[in-house]
Structures are given as structure tokens and as C-alpha cells.
Amino acid sequence: MAAVDNAVNIAIVGSCNTDLISYVPRLPKPGETIHGTKFSVGFGGKGANQCVMAARLGVKVAMVSKVGDDSFGHDTIKNFQTNNVNTNHVSMTKEAATGVAPITVNTEGQNSIVIVSGANMLITEDDAKSALSQMPDLKVVICQLEISPHTSLAAMKYAKEKGILTIFNPAPAIPELDSQFYKYADIFCPNETETELLTGLPVTNITEAEKAALALLDKGCSKVVITLGTQGSVVVTSETRKAIHIPTNKVKAIDTTGAGDAFIGSLAYYLAHYPALPLEECIKRASHIASVSVCGAGTQTSFPWKKDLPSELF
Ligand code: ATP
Numbered sequence: 001m002a003a004v005d006n007a008v009n010i011a012i013v014g015s016c017n018t019d020l021i022s023y024v025p026r027l028p029k030p031g032e033t034i035h036g037t038k039f040s041v042g043f044g045g046k047g048a049n050q051c052v053m054a055a056r057l058g059v060k061v062a063m064v065s066k067v068g069d070d071s072f073g074h075d076t077i078k079n080f081q082t083n084n085v086n087t088n089h090v091s092m093t094k095e096a097a098t099g100v101a102p103i104t105v106n107t108e109g110q111n112s113i114v115i116v117s118g119a120n121m122l123i124t125e126d127d128a129k130s131a132l133s134q135m136p137d138l139k140v141v142i143c144q145l146e147i148s149p150h151t152s153l154a155a156m157k158y159a160k161e162k163g164i165l166t167i168f169n170p171a172p173a174i175p176e177l178d179s180q181f182y183k184y185a186d187i188f189c190p191n192e193t194e195t196e197l198l199t200g201l202p203v204t205n206i207t208e209a210e211k212a213a214l215a216l217l218d219k220g221c222s223k224v225v226i227t228l229g230t231q232g233s234v235v236v237t238s239e240t241r242k243a244i245h246i247p248t249n250k251v252k253a254i255d256t257t258g259a260g261d262a263f264i265g266s267l268a269y270y271l272a273h274y275p276a277l278p279l280e281e282c283i284k285r286a287s288h289i290a291s292v293s294v295c296g297a298g299t300q301t302s303f304p305w306k307k308d309l310p311s312e313l314f
Contacts (some may be wrong), residue, residue, distance in 0.1 A: 008086055008135040009272045012055050013064040013128045013155040013284035014047020015120040017099040018072040019299070024265040026106050036104075041077045041301050045099060045120070046144045049258050052083045053265025053289075056305045059273050064131040064155070065147075067118040072098035073119070078230070081302075089131035093119050099146075110159040120147050125154035132158055139272040142170045142264060149178065165271055169264050182220035187279075189267070190216075190224045191260050210243035211226035211232040213298055217241065224284060225267070227260055235283055248285050249291040259298035263290040266305075287311050303306060 021044040028034045037185050043052070047065060055061040062206065063085050067073030069092045076098060080087045096118040097101045105111045141159040143152040143166070146196040157180070168185035170177060173194035182188065199215040202208050203226065213224045213236040222238045232248040266289040270282035289304060296302030307312065 005086060005088055005135045007060045007137050008062045009137060010051075010061045010140045010142070010268050011055075011061050011064055011089075011132055011135055011138055012047045012051040012061065012142045013123070013131075013152065014050070014142070014144050015045035015099055015117070016043075016048040016063070016067055016076045017045035017101045017115065017117075018042075018076065019044040020100060020102045022102070022104050024104055024106055024263070026294060027104055027110065027112050041191070042298055044101060044258075045144075046146050046169065046261055048076070048080070049261035049303075050142055050144075050265040050268070051080070051085055052171070052300050053262045053303045054269045054272075055083045055085045056303055057266065057269040057273075057289075058199070058306045059269050060086065060137075061138070062089055062131070062135060064089040064128055066091050066093055066123045066289065068092065068096055068119045069094050069266040070098055070139050083300075089127075089134075091127070093122055095119070096122055109205065118144065123147050123151050123302060125151050127151070128155040129158045132162075132164075137163075138164050139275070140165045140167060140268045142167045142169065144171050144267050145174060146172070149181075151172070153178060153180055153184065156181070160184045160186070167264060167268055167271075168197065169260070170194050171260070179220060182216070183267075185221060186222045187225060187267070187271075188216060188221040189264055191227045191228070195226050204230075204301070206234060206245045210236070210245070213243050214241060227263055228241070229256065229259070232287055233263075233283055235279060237279075244280060246280060246287060248287040251291045251295050253294040255297045255302060256294045258302065259290045259294050260303055262293035262303050263281075263287065266290065288313060 022036040022040040236243040266286035
């Protein structure tokens, strides 16, 4: 019989990638070889980022994912363990390599990115359901679209049937999203560009975001949270159909990569840990944490730990 993962409150069914970042004077032309000035390796993948953020706030989090039996896969698992993430459901496969994202950044900050999903695409519906079934204390499940959409949908459907709250981050967005995603997401959480792609409406300001949020409700969601970078976020529920704007902190941003993941991981923490806290307050606190993350360089490297955050957030 499979072991039971008692006390896990949040599970992320999603992607793990290794970011391989080369800094270059200019982006190479086809067929050209150039010298870079710096290289760094970072842990990434939307699923892994959201998982690490939630874990750093002190809640028991499990990652449900697949990596290759290679050095990146082993390092990814070690990184989760350093961040107090339960890795019982991160399996290794010989069928594909760990997901990687080789990124080239020029001196103007422009980049070119190749994502090779590899093992991420091998997480099956059964892997997801079997992992979630071993977590009796689960309160929140988070899914995105960097793995097979069928697997994300199966995980959300399973969670919803068990009365577990689901957060869906439709990233990267696909225009023809299966309508069941709207139904099985308790909280549907896209950013501006994802919202534009899903609704066909422009989202450049709060008024436009409010209209787009209502359009997402009409597709079958019950709660929508659209993140808007420095403009904060907009939330609307099917009960009131009245969009509310929640501003974020004014900060001196250094690197906004991963702000959305910091926001979602933190939101899941508040929903799991403080079930009586109103959604607006959970969003306000998650925005605060995301605003701290943009003040540091890198993705996971900029995510704060609970001990580094003001006590009024807890
Ligand atoms: P990314 O793709 O870079 O991970 P995203 O586009 O998914 O990010 P954003 O909407 O940019 O997500 O950011 C998520 C939340 O983080 C925002 O709703 C806001 O609360 C906070 N945030 C992002 N950028 C800033 C910033 N420059 N200053 C303050 N808060 C920010």
C-alpha cells in the first residue's frame, strides 16, 4: 500500500525546469557562435516556483512532478528538499530529460528563450490522481499549463470532487482552453496577457481588467483574480459580479521575473492556512509578498522566507 503523506496542505501538480542563462553582448544570428560574458543556472518552472514560494511561508507543500534521471533532475529534487518541499511525488524517468529553458539575454535586457519540456510532459493523469489521493489533509491544489493540459484538468477535477480548493493559473495561455478548466477552477488566476488571449479583450488598465474579469466569469468561473503587475490585481466573484481593484505596494523593482508565481504560491498559503480570511485580504497579503520578490534578482532566489517578512502578514 502507498504511504500516506499526512499534514500536506498544498499540492502543486506542475512543471520543473532548469533555467540556463547566458549573458551576451548581442543575440547570435543563425549559424553564428559568439562569446558570452556570464552564465548562471536557476531553478524554475511555474509549478516549482509556486511550490517553493508557498513552502517558504511555512506551510506543508508537496510537489507532484516528473524529472529526468540526470544531474538537473537530481539538483531539482535537492532544491525542493532545501526549501522544505515534500518530494515523495517527484518521480524520475529515463524516458526524457529534465525540463530545461536555455535563455540568452543581451545587454539591453532582450532575451531569446527555448523551452524543452522533456519529463514534464510525461506526468500522467494517474500520476496526479494517485499522488493527491495519498494526501488526506490537502486543502489547496494548484495547476498551470506547463504540463499536459489533460493532467492538469484531471488533477483539478479530482480535487474539486473531494472538496479541495483549486487554483488554476492558465500559463502559458492557450487560446482554445477546454471549457472544463473554468468549471473546475475555484480561483482562476491569469495575468494581463493570458486574460487578453482567453477573452479577446484588451487588458491595459483596471477598467479593462474589470470587464475582462466579467467575461471570464461568463465562461463558467466562480472567482477570477487577474494580476496586473504594478497596477496590482482585480478580483470578481460570480456572487456579486462586482470587480474590486486591489493595489500593490510601490517598490523599486529590480527584476520582476516570477512575480506571478510568488503571488500564486502566497495566495495558496493564505487560503490553506487562514481559511477564515476574506479573499480580498488574502490577495492583498499575496501582493505584498510578490512586491518583495520584485526587489531581488532572479526567480526563486528573490522569493522571501516567512522570517524576512513583516509579522502583520501572519
Ligand atoms: P511573471 O510572468 O513575471 O511571473 P506575471 O505577469 O504572471 O509575472 P504580474 O501581474 O506581473 O504577474 O505580477 C503578479 C503580482 O505581483 C501583481 O498582481 C502585483 O501584486 C505584484 N507585482 C508585480 N510586479 C510588481 C511591481 N513592479 N511592483 C509591485 N508589485 C508588483
